[in-house]
Amino acid sequence: MKEFWNTRYQEPQFAYGTRPNEFFQETIDKLPAGKILLPAEGEGRNAVYAARKGWEVTAFDYSIQAMLKTFQLAERHGVTLQYSVKDVQNFEPETAIYDAIGLFYTHFPIQIRPEFHQKLVQALKPDGYVILEGFHKNQQYYTSGGPKDEALLFSLEELEAEFKDLRILSLEDKVIELDEGLYHQGKAHVVRMIAIKS
Template sequence: MTKEHWNQRFGEEEYAYGKEPNAFIQEMAPQLPAGNMLAIAEGEGRNAVFLASLGHQVTVWDYATEGLKKTKQLAGEKGVQVKTVCLDLNEAPWKEQSWDHIICVFGHFETDLRLHTLKAIEKAVKAGGSFLCEVYSADQLHYQTGGPRDIQMLYRPEELLNTFADWHILHFFMGEVERQEGRLHQGVSHVIQFYGTKRG
């Protein structure tokens, strides 16, 4: 989907995926020591704002300016600070060992960019830091409850397991979950969840 598509979607007054954090992020967040956190393809900022409320210093990367505006608006409502950067992941300035935590919630990209981004995340997390994600698996095509309708934009378990093979994998799950996130994620979905820490 194009930048224009996302700007149009996020330009509406309603929050497309709601204002509450993703259930997996909400469940795992208490385990994360406060740190410098990056949220990629974060849309309207629901997860970033929640994590900032727990004491993290959160930076959001997204290429939809309307989503970043909504992130700032939500942060203001919740009384927290979130840094926003308008950025296309094709041009992301990844630096090795620069983030304590990185999250990606339903951030879906074409295969080449997805694999490049996962490898970049693996390098960009500091030793002892973590990566968390909940994304749609290729099986989500059969569910029609959210996400891209292009199999090339959906994740396969081996992409995560191979990229983070040297990490300490604390949680890995692929299967059905119930999601009620705004009007666009509604019902039983097929997801992949990952939570791992980088060995020192």
């Protein structure tokens, strides 16, 4: 898979565009700036937006090409951020250091996903937020992007279980119109969640 993502991100255009995810933008615009973590951040569209809004951004992805594109985008907008090349399985966070964590289309195998999500909860400060958008299990019937393996897609029940230590403020699935670069285009069935650490 790493080769797949490096190849995709090596293309001159930004695979998912340079604008932030709409749900991320509308949510983060309502929060006071602090420290934010963006795992599996890809080419940095959300990281750069957060940095432009005054957030102290830490991001990672396991594609070196994604990191290079992120720094290119950050330079274009005159912002700085921390970005490293890392696999989620090697993610060992400090405890309670982030005010927010953003997860956007982070579809991992079920063997590693619950443990990874638990690590993210540990990394949140009290009153810190998780903001998530990803593909619902029904996305396998749409052509707008995402994995076709149902096990890699989300259900509301899975998210409730995997983030049971947070207070879920909103959790829904809905069909939206995606317009994010080359690879997220058209009708899509997504899940959206905002949760807070009490």
